[in-house]
Amino acid sequence: MGLKLLPIFFLLIVNFCFAQSDTSLTPIDTFESNIDIYEENGVFHFKPVLRPLVQIPGGRAPYYKYLWDFGDGHFSTQPEPSHQYAKPGQYEVSVYAVNNYDYGPKPKRPKKPVNNKHSNTAIASIHPNNFEQNFFNSNGIFQIYKLSDAKPGEDMQLVLGVNTGGQKGKVYILSNEKIAGLNGFKLAHQSKYYQEKIDTILKNDHLQSMWATIKQSTFTKTGSPDYGIKEISEFSSSQQAVDYFKNLYGAYNSLSAYDIDPQVSDHQFSLLNLDVTEDMLVDTNAIVTITGVFIPENGLANVHQVDIPVVKSHDPNKMSVRPARMSYRFQSKNKTLTYKVQFQNDGEGDARQVRLEMFLPPEVRKETFRLKSLYPQCDTCATPSSMGCYQYYIKDNGALVFHFKDIALPGTASKTLTDPDSSKGFILFEVDMEKKKFRNKSFQSYTDIYFDKNPAITTNISTSRFRQIWSPIVTIGTAATFGTPKENTLQHQFKPGIQLGFGLAPMAPYKKPFWQVEIYTSYYSRTSTTGRQDDKGVISFQENGRDVKYEYQASDSTINRDFLSVQLPVQIRYNISSLLSIGAGVALRKDYNVKYSNTKNFYYASAQGTEENVYTQENINMEKENSPIKYNPFLDINIGRVYMGPAIGFRLSYDKNQKSYSGIYGIWRF
Structure with missing residues (x-):
């Protein structure tokens, strides 16, 4: 009865493991965004024209958050800013807007040309820019500002600011933490308002030689607003500095860099556009980080890290x-x-x-x-x-x-x-x-x-x-057959041998089915006997140095074979608890006959006919018996530390030759 239910049980587990994937497309704003501009005494005033906000039913009042790019290396976060250009010329102003508490899609970024006909001016004397004045709150030298959190399928903006202090140097941007396991950020574009020389080929030996010159590093961290975290590390040796930055850089997958020249400007702001990939959906409501490193000529480095929550929607309460x-x-x-x-x-x-x-x-x-x-x-x-x-x-x-x-x-x-x-x-x-x-x-x-x-x-x-990682598996055990299967006149008996195997499965899934694949070899013996039966004929052999012939009335035979079995079990498992796991699957199996012998007994009467004698012959018409590839369904149970560690396994299988057979084995998941 159990064997009849085996295929049904297997199909149920297969069906149970399937799940529908929920995919969604990022909505696109169809509103024609624009910027209204008017000039007054050399000062330009800007007003965004964006899609009207749509309040979520029962939700809070929506609003936009802004980042203005004036096209000359200066930025503002005011809703309707004013700006005076230092030099005459053509500029392109644009505004990035993030919709908070809003039911609609992210607005498109409007752009508009600006023609400044006025001569050189002193920007600081008129309408001071609060965003730039308060930019370096963490350390006074180097900082990163994020306009929004990371929403998969959208882009996000970072502003990197450097107060050069008259020092040349290099800025490095580290993204896509290895601990997250995903390339969630892709650098789409970087501004070049301050003649930044973007370095696309970074050699490891050059990095280490630069790290060795660093005497001190100041670490700060923000997450909107500032965390107030500031740590200073002084390096007593070049190797200590190399180890510090090697560990820092080694925590990320992506690295980009650009050069800073103080002759262009003391305060330099660079805009980075990052695409947030759909892969980031798996980590929604997590915190990831982007790290910036400014290494000036004087060897006093600044490391600034910004926390970026991954979100499904822009909601300040999270x-x-x-x-x-x-x-x-x-x-x-x-x-x-x-x-x-x-x-x-x-x-x-x-x-x-x-x-x-x-x-x-x-x-x-x-x-x-x-x-x-x-x-x-x-x-x-x-x-x-x-x-x-x-x-x-x-x-x-x-x-x-x-x-x-x-x-x-x-x-x-x-x-x-x-x-x-x-x-x-x-x-x-x-x-x-x-x-x-x-x-x-x-x-x-x-x-x-x-x-x-x-x-x-x-x-x-x-x-x-x-994280979804793989668990190597080692098994060692033995198997035994129920009863003595028959094949025509042969009656088979199987003697178990040692079984050694290896496997691979996801690391300890909890409350969900998972696949497991193994490969193992086992060694077993099979003794096949034909009981005594009436069988008449003539046998010839030597007796006392002379050839003799006798008529026999009965015979029996025994065939001994040793097999090396190679199996590839594939199964679906389910961890019921931390101590119990079940599975069902099919094993592909092939048996190789590595040792074999045959004996046949002939029963005949002596010359006087008073007693029965036996004559035995060996290796009569003996050949190898390698099996074709077979498919053996099985049920399996593990008891012990089924998530990770040692356990005991029991497996019930079916084979058309051996019929029902079971095995017991030890298993260790690493």
């Missing part, structure tokens, strides 16, 4: 996690997750109380909460009655609560608000996971955000998962 994907193979060590919860007040007045109730997976040790950075900046509450401070605690329902008390976070609907970014806040923190107590599955988190006494705003679900 939760992100890093790393998005981890290695399960090293799960015996404690894992540290870095979370960022960002929020924005979209009301008219200031938010006085902001409470974040974070629901983290049970595998996270909430008591290990470590705050890395926050905005608005405030101190911890010394007492429950403290003002303008923060406190955190764990609620009875398991939520980790972070509470900003008596602050003043302005709202986007305020009539006096000039910068929408000033209405944003965030917390950046780390937590540890339980050691050895988590399964190879995704870990999901989300946050309920409360502004004063308003209802909760629930963020996206932030997911951290294990």
Whole structure:
């Protein structure tokens, strides 16, 4: 009965493993975007004409975030900026806009020519540019600004700024972290307003010789707004500097560079357009980083890193996690997750109380909460009655609560608000996971955000998962046959031998079917006997030195064969729990006859006819018996550490020759 159900069970598992893929096309804006321009006393005023925003039903008021490129190496984030050109000439102004809380597609980037007929002017004396003045908040020398988060299928803009200090140097851009395993960013275009010499061929020996000249490196990090993180590393030897930058560069897959010449300008801003590939969809709601390195002639390097959440939509209220994907193979060590919860007040007045109730997976040790950075900046509450401070605690329902008390976070609907970014806040923190107590599955988190006494705003679900890597498998075991199968007059008996094999499967999938392929060899013996049966004939042999002939009345035979079996099992498995796994599949099998012998007994009466004698002959018409390729369906079960480590396996197979046979084996997944 079990054998009849085997094909049905196999088909059910096959059908269970199929899943529909959900693909979506990035919507395209069909609105004719434009820029209105008018000039007044040599100052140009710009106003964007973009697709009207569409509010999500029941959602918050949408708005645009802007990055203006004036075509001369200067930029602004004001909605309707003014700009004065330093030199006469033809320029092309354009505006990049990101639609927040919006139901429609990303607007097209409008461009428009500008003809400045006025003579040379001093830009700083009229309409100072706040964006450029406040650009170098982190370290005063080198920084990266991101216009938006990374939405797969769209492009995003970065502005790299360098305060040269009279030093020549080189800027390096590192992207596509190896830990993410995807090439999510592609450099589409870079501006050349300051005669940047873009280096497309970077040689490793040249890099190391340059690293060896670095005496000090200042590390800063931002994520809109500034994290306030600043670390200075001094190198006592050239090898120490080489090791530092080799590890930094080795964490990324993509590297580009350009030269800086201070004779062009002291402050230089370069615009980078990055395409966010659809591959990034797998890491939506994760945090990835892009790192910039400025190495000047004086050997005092600056490393700036910007955190970029990967998003499905541009929503200022969100939760992100890093790393998005981890290695399960090293799960015996404690894992540290870095979370960022960002929020924005979209009301008219200031938010006085902001409470974040974070629901983290049970595998996270909430008591290990470590705050890395926050905005608005405030101190911890010394007492429950403290003002303008923060406190955190764990609620009875398991939520980790972070509470900003008596602050003043302005709202986007305020009539006096000039910068929408000033209405944003965030917390950046780390937590540890339980050691050895988590399964190879995704870990999901989300946050309920409360502004004063308003209802909760629930963020996206932030997911951290294990990387899809392969697990090598080693097996050793033996097999035995049920009963004694018959083939015509032959009755077969099988003696088990050693089985040694190797396999490959995904690393410890959790609650989903997966494929596993193996190859193994086994050695077994088969003894085939024909019982005594009436059989008359004449045999000739020597007896006492002379040839004799006897008539025999009966005979039997025994054939001994040793086989080397090569099998290629392919199966679909399912981990029921961390201790139990089942599978079903088909093995391609071929048996090679490596040793064989045949004996036949003849039963005859003596010359006096008073007793029965036996004469035995060996190797009568004996040939090899290599089998054709066979297909053996089987069921399989593993008990033990089925995710990773040792376990015991039981396999029930069917073969038309051996009929039903089973094996027991030890298996170790690495």
